[in-house]
Amino acid sequence: MAEIPLTTTTAATATVRGPIPLKVRIVQAFLRDNVAVGALAILVALILIGALAPFVAPHDPLEQTLVARLLPPVWDQGGDPNYLFGTDHLGRDILSRVIHGTRVSLTLSFIATTVSLLIGVSLGLISGYAGGWTDALIMRFADTMLALPFYVVGITIVAVLGPSFTNLVIVLTLFGWTFYGRVARGEVLSAKQREYVLAARVVGASRWRIMFRHLLPNIASPLIVIWTLGIATTILSESGLSFLGLGVQPPTPSWGTMIADGQQKISSVPWLAIFPGLALMITVMTVNTVGDALRDALDPKSWR
C-alpha cells in the first residue's frame, strides 16, 4: 500500500524538475555571462548593418562629391553634418564606406571560415578514422600549411591567380582548414575506441556512417568554438591582404583597402585610416568575445 504513493511522488518530481536538457544548460551558461550577451548583441547589430548596408548608409559608398573632398569628421573644425566621419580624397562618405566594408568583411570571412571548417572536418575525420597512409598524407599536408607564413604564400597565390572573391576564399581555406583538421583528427583518435563506436561497428554501420553520424556530433563543440574564433582571425587575414592590395579590389569598399589609402595621408588626414581600423578592431573584438564565451558555455565545468 505504501509503495504506490511513493512511486507517484517520484514520477511527479521527475516531471517537475527533470534533468535540464544539454542545449538549455549551454544557453543558460552563455546568458549568465553579461559581457557575452553584450558582445552577441553587438555582433547581431554588425550583421544587420552589413546585410542592410544600402539602407543604413547615408550615402552611396562610391558616390564622389568633388566639392566635398577630405572633409574632417563632424566634430572637427570645418566638419559637415552630412558626412559624420568626413570624406576621402575623392569626396566619398567615409561612414558609408565603413558600413559597406562590414558587409564585405563579414561575408568573406564567414564563407571562407565555413568552407575551411567543412573541408578540415572531413579531412580530419577521414585522417583519424582511416589511419595509415591516408592519415600520413593528410597530416603532412597540414604540417606544410601550418609551417608556412600565411602572408608570404598567400600573397604569392593571390598574385599568380589574380585577386578575386573566389581566389581569396581559396587562399584563406588552404590555410584555414588545418586547425579544424587537426582538432577533428585528435578527437576522433580518442573517440574511436569508445563503446558507442564499437557498438555501431558491431551492428554493421559503414565507415562513413560511423564517421558522420556517430563521431561528428561528439566532436562538435570544440569545432564550433574554433570556427567562431576562426572568423575573427579570417577577418584580420582578409583585411591584411586587402591592405597589401591583394584582397577585395577597388572600388568595392573594404576596410583593409581604406586603411591602405589612409596610410598615404596619415600625417594630414589621419581619420581616413582611423575609422575603418576602429570598425575592424571592434568587429574582431566582438567575435573573439563571443567565441571565448561560447568556449566557457560549452565547458560543463562552468555550469552551476
Add this chain to the structure above:
Amino acid sequence: MTRYLAGRLMQAIPVILGVATMLFLLLRVSGDPAIIMAGGQSASPQTIAAVREKFGLDRPLWDQYAIFITQLVRFDFGESYTWHEAALGVVIARLPTTVILTGSSFVLAFVIGVPLGLVASLKRGSIGARVAMLFAFLGQSVPSFWLGILLILLFSVQLRWLPSFGSGDIRHLIMPVVTISGFAIARNARLVRSGMLEIMNEDYIRTARGKGANERVIVTRHALKNMLIPIITVSGLQIGFLVGGAVLAETIFAYPGVGSLLIQAVGARDYPVIQATVFITATAVVLANILVDILYTFVDPRIRFG
C-alpha cells in the same frame, strides 16, 4: 642528439617538398608558365623561348617536375628580371634584416607576454591584472598593420620621436617590432595566464607550499618551468606567423627586408625572386621550428632525444 637531429631534419623534407610542389603547381594552373616566368605578356619571344628551354617547359609534366626540383636543390631560381642578378642573391642580401626583425619580435613576445600573463594570474582581481588582461585582449583584436599606422601617427607625426621608415639603427626597429609582436604578446599572455591558473592547483604546488617554500620560489622554480612547455610549442608555430607579420610591417615602414622584397617582386611579376623568397622563407621557418624543438630539451628534461 645527432640521431634526433637527423630524424627531425628528415621530417622537414616532406614539408619543404610540399612547398616546392605547391610552387610548381601554382605556376601551371595560372596559364603558360614560360610567359609568367619570363615576366608576363610583355616579355620578348626570345626570353620566353629561353625560359622554356631552361625549365624544359616543352617536356612532359613529370620531367618538368624533376627539373624544377633539381634546380631548387641547387638553389638555382633563375635570374631576377628587376635586379638582373641571381634571384637567390637578391633574397639572401635582404635576409639578415628580416631575421633581426622577426627575431626581435619573437623575443619581445616572450619578454613582455610572459610577465603580463604572470601578473594576470598571480595577482587576480588587482588593477595590474585587469590592465594586463585588457592589453592581452586588445592585442588579440587589433589589426597589426593598423597598429603600425597608429604608431607612426603618434611617434613619428605627433611626437617626432621615431623615424617612420627605413632601417639602420635600433630606433628603426622599435615600431616594426611592436607591430609584429602585438598579437604574439597577447597570445603568450593568455596562454601563461590560463596555464598558471591550472598549474597553481596542482598537487606538487600544494606540496611545495606545505613544506614551507616561499611563494617566489614556488612560482619561479616549480610553476614557471612547467608553464614554459606549452608556450614553447606555440612559439614554434608562431614563427611562421611572425614572418607573415614582417611582410605587413616591412611594407608599412618601408623596411628593406624579404617581406617588402616579396611585395615588390609580386608587383613586378618577378617570378624568380617570388619563388626564391617563398622557398627560402618557408625553409627558414621549418628550420626555426626544429630549433625550437631542441630548446624543449633544455626546459623539460623529461623529453629526451631519440
